[in-house]
Amino acid sequence: MLDKKYNHLLVEEGKYQKWLDNGYFEPTGKGDYYAIVIPPPNVTGKLHLGHAWDTTLQDILIRFKRMQGYNVLWVPGMDHAGIATQAKVDAKLKQMGINPRELKREEWLKYAWDWKEEYALNIHDQWAKLGLSLAYSRERFTLDEGLSKAVKTVFKKLYEEGLIYRGERIINWDPLAMTALSNEEVIYKETKGAFYHLKYYLEDKSSYLDVATTRPETLFGDTAVAVNPRDERYNHLIGKQVILPVVNKLIPIIGDEHADPEFGTGVVKITPAHDPNDFEVGNRHNLERIIVINPDGTMNDAALKYAGMDRFACREELIKDLEKEDLLINIEKITHNVGYSERTDVMVEPYLSKQWFVKMRPLADKVLANQLAKNTKVNFVPARFEKVMNHWMEITYDWCISRQLWWGHRIPAWYKGDEIFVGDQAPDETWVQDPDVLDTWFSSALWPFSTLGWPDATEDLKHYYPNNVLVTGYDIIPFWVNRMTFQGLHFTGQRPFKDCLIHGLIRDKEGRKMSKSLGNGVDPMDVIEKYGADALRFFLTTQTAMGMDLRYDEEKVKSTWNFINKLWNASRFVLMNIEDLKDDLIDLKTLKEEDKWILTSMNETIKIVTKNMEKYEFNNVGSKLYSFIWNDFCDNYIEFAKFSLDDITTKKVLLKVLTNILKMLHPFMPYVTDEIYSMLPIHEENIMISKYPLYEKKEVFKETYNSFKDKQEFIKNFRTIKLENKIGKDFKIKINKENDYDLIFKLLRIDQDQIINSSNKKAFKVSYKDYDLDIIYESIITEEDKLLKEKQIKSLKNSIERREKLLSNENYLKKAPKDLVAKEKETLALEKDKLAHLLG
C-alpha cells in the first residue's frame, strides 16, 4: 500500500539502476527506427537548468516513442569543449603550483584527460538523477577514436575539394587564451571608449589631417591614410604623404571607397595587420602589413619604446606623449560596440595570422537550396527559427577553424618548407605536424553521424540517420545547428535530422538570464533533492510554448509537486479498492453512465495528448493531463465511484483510467509513474516498456457523455445557489421536473426524507435543462446578496440581448456552421430560463 504522502526521495531511489540493469534504455531491435543524439554537454563542469530542460524534452520524446513501439536510440555523449576546458585545466594546474606553459604537450594532455574522466562521472551522475533513458552502449566523446577518424576524414576531403585552405587573414585573436576565434565566438558589447583625434602632418608640415581612431596603439602599424576619392575636401591630397606621429616616417595618402566622407573626419588611418577592413584596403593598394602586438596582448618591437607594454597601458602612455608633442587634437568620449571573447571575456584583438579556414559559400548554398525542398529540408519547430539559419547561410563567411590550443583534434596537416601534406600520417620523418587543433565546433558539427559510426557504413548509421529530431536552444543555432546542417548535407547527402526542436533560455524569476556573475543560478540537483526529478521535469516542459524563454519559479515547481501528490493520493484510493481484481476486461454492457462519461473523457484525452505529443506541444499535453486527472478523474469520477465501490465494473474502470493516466504521464514523470504502476494488481512488465494508450472508439459514448455533463452542471448550480443564499443543512427539496436524481442526491447528501411535495416557505429554484427543483429554506437576504443578484441579472440580460441580436443577423444564420447556430439557440433558451428564475 502507498504511504499517505508522496515522498519523492523514496520513490526515485534505486529506480534508475533498475531500468539500467533491465536494459530498458537500449534499442529493442523491434519496430521502426527512431533516433535522437544528445547535444553533448561540455566536460567543463556541472549541468545547469538549461541542460535539464533540453534533455528532459528529449527523454519525453524517447520514452513516448519507445512506448509506441519504436526501436528507439538516444545516443549519449560529451564534448571536449576546447578553450573552456583548457582554461579550466590551466587554472587547476596553477592552483596546484604548476605552470601549465612549462609542461610538455603530452604531460599537459594527461592532466586534461584526468579532468575529463572526473567531470564525465559528474555528468553521468546528473543524467541519472534526471532519469534520462540514454543508450549507454552507444556513448561517445568528441575526442574518442571513432570521432577523431570522422574529423580527419572530413578535413582531408574538404581540403582535397578545395573547401579547406590555409591562409593569412585578419582573425579574432583572444590574447588571454592566445588563440584564434571564429566570428561566432566573439560577443559584441556596448563599451565606453573614445575617439582619439590625432594630427597626421603633411610632409611639408604646412598643415595636418585630423585622423580619429579608437585604438591609437595600432598607429605603429599604419601604412597609409585613406580618404574617399570623391571627397572634395581631401581628394587633391591623394598621392601625397603624411608623417606618422611618434614613428616619424612617411606614409602615403590613398584614395579608397572604404573612407566614408560622412563618418567622423572622413580620414581614416590604415593598419592592414590589425583591422579586417584595413586588410582589404591594404590588399587593394599593396600596402605593407606590420604586426605591432604580440600574441599575449603586449606591444612588440614595432611599437618602439612601448615594446613590452600591455596594449592598454601603451594606449595610455602614447596618448600622454602625443599630447606633450601637441599631436593630440582632442579626445571624444563615445560608446561603441567592442568584441569580447565568448570564453575568456577579454577584448578581442583583430590580428593578422596564418590560420586554416573552411570556405563557406559553396557549403552554405547547398543548405539554402536544400531548405527549399519540403521533403528533405530541416524542419524547424517553431518554424520561425528556419529564418535564423537561412540568414546565417546567406551572410556567412569563411570559418576560421584552427585554434592555438592543445585540447582538441590535432590538425592532420604536415609541413616541409612551403609544402603542405594533409592526411593521417606524415609521408616521412622530415615533415612536421601543425601544432594547432581544430575548433571544437568542427567535431560537434559531425555529431549526428559521427556518433553512429560514420565514415564506416555501420548498421546504426543505416537505421538511425538522419536522426528524427534534434533538440536545442535557439542560442546554439549559429554555433551548432547550422554547421551540422551543412556538414551533414555535404558528407551524407542528407539533412542530419528531420526536425529541429528549438526551446528558449531559462531565466530567473525576474526574467534575467541565469549567470555566474549575477549569482542567480539554480542547480537542478538542488531542485531534485527538494521536489524530485518528476516535479522538475513536468515543470520545465509544460510551462511555456516551444521556443519561448522560461522563468524559473520555485512556487511553480512546488505546485507541480502538489499535482503529483494529488495523483499519489488518488492512486492510493484506487489501490485500496481494487486489490482483489483478477482481470481487467470490462463488460461494456455493465457500464453506468458515470463510467461511460469518464471513459469517453479518457479517450478524448488520449487523442488530444497523442496529437500534441506528436506536434511537440508539451504545454498542451501538460494542461490537458492536469485537468483530466485533477478535475475529471479525482474531483468527479472518484467521488461518483465512492457510491459503487462494490461494483466490479467500477473497480475495472478505476484501474483502466488510472493505468492510462500513468502511461500518459510516464514520459514526463518516469519515477512516480513506475512506482504506482508496479503496484497495480494487473500490469505489464514495466511501465516504460508498456504500450502507450490508444484511442478506443468502442469506449466513447458521446450521448451519455453530454447528458452526464448536464447532470454535473446541475450539481454545480445547486451548490452555487446553496452557498450564495447561505442555505444551512435543514433544507427541503421539491422536485419540479421528474428525472434521475439518484446520483445527484447522493453527491449532495440529500436524504429521501428531505424530499417533500409542497411547502409555503421560501423556495430557491435550481434548474439546468431537464433537471429542475426547489430548495425550500428560510433565509435572511442581505443587501449584499441583493446587489449580487442584481449584478447577475444585469449580465444575463446583456448576454441575452447580444445573442438575440446575433441570431437575428441573417448573414450569421447563412454563413455560420449549422451546429454552432443550434448551440447558440440552445444557450439562449437556457439563459432566458435562468433569468426567469432569478426574477422569481
Add this chain to the structure above:
RNA sequence: GGGCGCUUAGCUCAGUUGGUUAGAGCAUCUGCCUUACAAGCAGAGGGUCAAAGGUUCGAGUCCCUUAGCGCCCACCA
C-alpha cells in the same frame, strides 16, 4: 541599419485552421476536518486581450500603422 519575439486576470503563462460570455496555476474572498489527499474539497470575484485603424456575419487570433520591452545578426575607422 536588418530581422525576430513579446505586450492577455494582482503575478507567471496558455490560447490549434478566425466561431458560445477569453482559460490555467499561484494569489484573493466565502463555506467546509465529506473516512485518497487541509500540500485538500465546494463555490465566487477579477481581463474594453498594449493603442488606433482595416478585412469579416464574427477578430486575442488575419492585414496596416504606432508605442514600450527583449533577443539575434551586421557594424564606421
